[in-house]
Amino acid sequence: MKILVINGPNLNMLGIREPNIYGKETYGDLVAFIEKTAKDLGVEAEVYQSNYEGDIVTKIQEAYGEKDGIVINPAAYTHTSVAILDALKSVAIPTVEVHLSDVTKREDFRQISFVRSACEKTYMGLGFEGYKKAMEYLVKR
């Protein structure tokens, strides 16, 4: 099984950005966590991060016919991007939405997720563990 893990803008700044919200672990720590989880589950995981909406759209399109599942933390694009929603709907690959923080307890502008209707599940507020739960869900599905 091949899983694509996509992280959106500013997630490369983990460890530096708002550690009170996102924790002190770095983006490198997150990649290592996802790679270990993939190894434990016996799946292949490609981990991708971009600060650019169009690059994320292209990455999703390239997953068509190649990947069996997508885990996506679109970061700020969660709350703005019809383009990422349309890309996920286009490829129709089973997808899980993840957020490190619990966005339901944050600002009003974070209460809308454009991508959610293209996702089978959402895990939020669990930190790195949310990525593990998302990958386990895709494996069991």
Ligand code: DQA
């Ligand atoms: C986030 C939540 C978003 O609202 C925010 O813009 C992010 C990260 C999270 O993982 O908690 O960049 O997706």
